[in-house]
Amino acid sequence: MSENMIDVKNLNTYFNSTQILKNININIKPNTVTALIGPSGCGKSTFLRTLNKMNNLTHTFKMTGEITIDNEPFENIDDVALRKKVGMVFQKANPFPKSIYENIAYGLRIHGMKDEDKINDIVIKTLKDVALYDEIKDDIHRSAYKLSGGQQQRLCIARSIAVSPKIILMDEPCSALDPISTLKIEDLIYELKKDYTIIIVTHNMQQATRVSDNTAFFLNGEIIEIGDTNEIFLHPKKQETENYITGKFG
Numbered sequence: 001m002s003e004n005m006i007d008v009k010n011l012n013t014y015f016n017s018t019q020i021l022k023n024i025n026i027n028i029k030p031n032t033v034t035a036l037i038g039p040s041g042c043g044k045s046t047f048l049r050t051l052n053k054m055n056n057l058t059h060t061f062k063m064t065g066e067i068t069i070d071n072e073p074f075e076n077i078d079d080v081a082l083r084k085k086v087g088m089v090f091q092k093a094n095p096f097p098k099s100i101y102e103n104i105a106y107g108l109r110i111h112g113m114k115d116e117d118k119i120n121d122i123v124i125k126t127l128k129d130v131a132l133y134d135e136i137k138d139d140i141h142r143s144a145y146k147l148s149g150g151q152q153q154r155l156c157i158a159r160s161i162a163v164s165p166k167i168i169l170m171d172e173p174c175s176a177l178d179p180i181s182t183l184k185i186e187d188l189i190y191e192l193k194k195d196y197t198i199i200i201v202t203h204n205m206q207q208a209t210r211v212s213d214n215t216a217f218f219l220n221g222e223i224i225e226i227g228d229t230n231e232i233f234l235h236p237k238k239q240e241t242e243n244y245i246t247g248k249f250g
């Protein structure tokens, strides 16, 4: 048994014959936040999308290597079980065209929950967990589209945690948000790591230092350096890492 939530060994990924990720090795402990940084196009999103098998929806995608999630080999986990275990939050909030309430209840019903009282309890609890409840409690049945961008993003996080995942993947979750909404999401990430393991892609170096325990620096599909976030930012071992975090490229 590994103590890690995620173990990735010798991962290579391809779209057609173009190799995107090259020999990725990473181990992620439970209840930690890992930031993925690196210039545009270096493979950060591809890595996230490999972990929840979203890339498998692209028929040209191929991978080699081993991934273990919560001690289960990747190939043994079917897509439905995996998506329940591994939630994802995208760059642009993408609520369903439904009410705030239904945005969360819907996923629970899809995963087979029928008891409406229980569904109600989880909807309220997750809205509280993402600190949205007090802002919307008087009108929980209004359209999710009426929420601000920051509120929509918190709703999407609530939707992903409602089905009790182990892991939450966040692909630049604050890039479309103002600084105040961004800080709210960052505070939330800090709270969420008590219960979940989080991987966040960010182009914002301050954000990586604020929210993450560990950081992986990607360049051209490889992990150039990985380790404790403070170490990576204060004492990078590789010249490329230093160049990137000091803004010399990317």
Ligand SMILES: Nc1ncnc2c1ncn2[C@@H]1O[C@H](COP(=O)(O)OP(=O)(O)OP(=O)(O)O)[C@@H](O)[C@H]1O
Pocket (backbone or CB within 6 Å): 015, 020, 038, 039, 040, 041, 042, 043, 044, 045, 046, 047, 058
């Ligand atoms: N479905 C796809 N089919 C073919 N190539 C793809 C596909 N998705 C991504 N790629 C390619 O994979 C490479 C890595 O892209 P990826 O989106 O993972 O980078 P990224 O580091 O997340 O970039 P950004 O920071 O701009 O989001 C790019 O060259 C991209 O064009």
